[in-house]
Every structure is written in structure tokens, then in C-alpha cells.
Amino acid sequence: MINYTEIFPTRQELRPYIESYVILALHTTKINTKVFLSRPGATLLISSIPFSANKQTIETGVLLGISDGSKILNWKEMATARGLIVKFSPYGLSRFTDIPMEHLGNEALSASSVWGNSFRKTQNKLMETAHVTTQIEIAEAFLMKLFIKPNEIDKRIFRIADIIKTKDTCNSLESIIKEIPLSQRQIERRFKALMGVNIQTFNRICHFENVKSLLMEKQPISLTEVGYQAGYYDQAHFIREFKRFTAYSPKSFFEKAPFYRYISKLND
Template sequence: MKYFSINPSANLAGLVRCFWVLEMDSFSGVPYIHRTMADGCVEMVFHYQGVFEELLGNEQQITSFSSGISGPSQQFRRFSIDQRFGIFGVYLYPFAMSELFDIPALALTNEMIDMTTILGTTGKELEEKIMLAPDNQTRVAIISQFLESKLARRKVKHNGMSETIRQIIRTDGSSNVQRLADDSFLSMRQFQRNFKEYAGFSPKLFTRIIRFQTALRKYSEKESLSLTDIAYNCGYYDQSHFIHDFKEFSGHHPGSYFSGKAEGTKWITV
């Protein structure tokens, strides 16, 4: 299993957090289970080799898209594949969809929509270019050119809510919501309504998801910290709140996840 990320160009850094690649070059005969978790950001995803089956309840499953957009999510989803695969992703700030495609993040919340449905003919052409690219550096060049062309034509040049969302992410979800509303010179009701349009969630739920993502990013099974230490370091009031949010957003107890043996964590721990 191989995972790596690539930084965007300076022109795109305000909208794109990174590009990423996940590949499995050999198949052992045992299906690989991949688990997506709650995330406050948006992803453009291209399966250039292999297509996953999404595992639903009651032992049902459906074929996932070959390329599409995954919106801000407060839930986890499970996928399976029994062959080699390669995935190329674009990790976007949630407000990027509004600024680049005039699609509010709220319209994509907890949704996974195939590329053609959401971007039409343009999405189909983009998918074909990404799928036919000889390597991931070429894929980065293709998607960068596409996004920069959208960036040059965007109508929204300065959006205060975008900076507010970036601040919450920069501070790992520790920003005070009331202070953010005051700084925006909006009433709390106006602030919450505008924030939800650009982030997909209320400010409170968004900060909870960002704190959860901080725990995923900063700690691994190699850390000697206790769950209480991790909870405190990530801004949780206590361990019980940390465990509650972690189970809600990942489906795992944090003790199981950080052991490195939980389902869907192989790409993280290798």
C-alpha cells in the first residue's frame, strides 16, 4: 500500500489543501476494506485503476463511482475492493466548490456525487483526461490547469467566511464561535446561516469535525500518549467527549483505531 500527498501551486493554495494518491500495486487475495471518515472538507476523487464497492447495511453493496465529488461529511462509509487499485484525489476547502463552481458546500453535505452528474460534460472530459494520464504528476498538471482556469473566472474574489473557515482549520477546531461571529460583524443567526452555506455544517459541528480530524492527523499507534492525553491535546473537555465524537465520526473506538489494527487503517499505518 502506498499513500502520498503533493502540495498545490501557490495560485491554488487558497482553495486546494493538497493532492493525494493511494495505490495498492499487488493483491493478496483478501479484499481490502477502506473506510472514509467525517471530514469538513471536499474531495474530488478519481479511481484510475479499479472501482470500489460501497458496503451498506444488511450485507448490501453498490458500485461506487469511478470519479466524483465527496462533500463535507459527518459520517463514516465503508468500501471494499478485491483487485489492485489507484486513486487520485484533490483535497479542497469546503468553500472552494462555491467559489469555483457556484455550488454551495451545503448542497454537497454527506453526499458522494459522480463527476458527470455534478459538472456535466466538463466533468466527463476531465475524468477521461485523468484516467488516461500516464502518471500522477501528469494528473496533478491536468487538474491544476483545470482549477486555475476556473480560478481566473471566479466571481467571488474576497469572501470573509472563507477566511473564517480557514482559521478554524488552522487552529485545529479550537476557535471560539461567538468570537468568530463578533469578528464578522454579523448576528449569531446570520453568521450561522452564512457559515453553513460555505462549510456545509453549523460552526459548532464543523469545529467538532476539525478537532476529530486533528486527532487523526497528529497521533498514531506509535505515540505513547493515553487517550486522555490525546483528548486534552486536541481541545476536548474530557476523555468521554473525545470517545463519543471519535466513535460517531469514524465508527471506531479511539483505542482500537490508535492500535493500528482497526479496519480501514492499513494505508495509514504502513
């Protein structure tokens, strides 16, 4: 059995930087592997049992930087496990550590190596309670203590990411860029420092995020239609990019990644 609950931030200050929290409770011996697919933002996973990421032991807390590929997490002989996932917005993680995001891109790191003893204490508190509201309160209190307020230039860089991610046709990227008192090269460097990837890679990740959303919809549509709606110019391009991000073809993905098959059923 899998209990999967997604909750949005309760603190107004965190909403631009945290997309959501996912509370997981798994009671099964059938799934001990989770494929974390690329998404336009970093991800923090806190688990009640140890696991490894891409064959590297990461204890019970892992920070996944924004990535243009998938990460495979494994639990050993899992029967029961609880977890909390924090899904950061594209630039969200940059507000909670002074480590440049480009150093975290495509990485899976022990969360305690980034936040030290304060994270370990928070993790212990989180795993001591099964009350969802209390877990969110603990997580948000931890994040608020770390919060770094952005300057005006960084806010404008954030706006570039928001426009790309949401396909906001009401705003022009060109006009936003002109408002930033930096050269094109400086803007690109700052974008990578705040997001973890360059603008071109970020755009590719956002296209893939659209694919995931369409594949998880209640009403199934053809793969051809998925590719078209997600913004790929032809089917071959769609399949090629999908394989780059997941190592699977679109047709075989749910067979090879059982956790996503279960989650898609929960959405029905």
C-alpha cells in the same frame, strides 16, 4: 503494496482552496475497502476502477461533501488500482461549483453528476497517464477552468473557518465577525452555504481532525493524551465523539480500518 504520495498545489491561485493531492497506487487483494473519515473539507476521489460508496455504485469518480461521519468505499476483487484524491480546504469546493455546499454535506455523489462531461474527459486523461507531475497538471487545469472568485464578504467567512481549524489564537473570532456587514443569523447561513455544515458541527469536525493527526504520528502517545491534546474536556467525551465519527472505539479503530493501519506504517 501501497504507494501513497501527497503533493501540494503548484498553482498559487489554488493554494487557499486545495490542501493537497494524494496519489495512490495499490497492488493487493487484501484491501478492497477504504473508510473515508470526516475531515474539515470536501474530498474528490478519482479511481481507475469502479467502486461503491456506502453500498451505492458511484462509477470511478466520487465527490464526498464535508461530513460529521465516515463513508465506506468498496472496490470489487481489487488487485491493482490507481487513484487521485483532491483534498479541498474547508471552503475549497465552493470555488469550483455553484451548488450550495449545504446540499452536498454528508453526501457521496458521482463527480460527473456535478461537473458533467468536462469531468469525464479530465478523468480519462488522468487515468491514461501514471506520471505524477502530468496528473497534477491535468487536475489543476480542470480546476482553474471551474474557479469562481470569492467576494469580500465570503473571504471574511473563510477567515472564520481558518481560525477555527487552525486554532489561531492570535486572531479573535469576535473581531472578524464584527467586520462582516451581516447579521449573526446571516453569517451562520452563509457559513453553512460555503462549508456545508454549521459552525458548531465544523468545530467538532476540526477537533476530530486533530485526533486523526495525533493518531498518525510517528511517536505514539496514550489515548488519554490524544484526547487532551485534541481539545476534548474529558476521556468519556473523546471516546463518545470518536465513535460518532467512525463507529469504532479509538482502541479498535486500526484493527477495523486496515487502510489507516497501512498508512500509519508508511509514515514511520
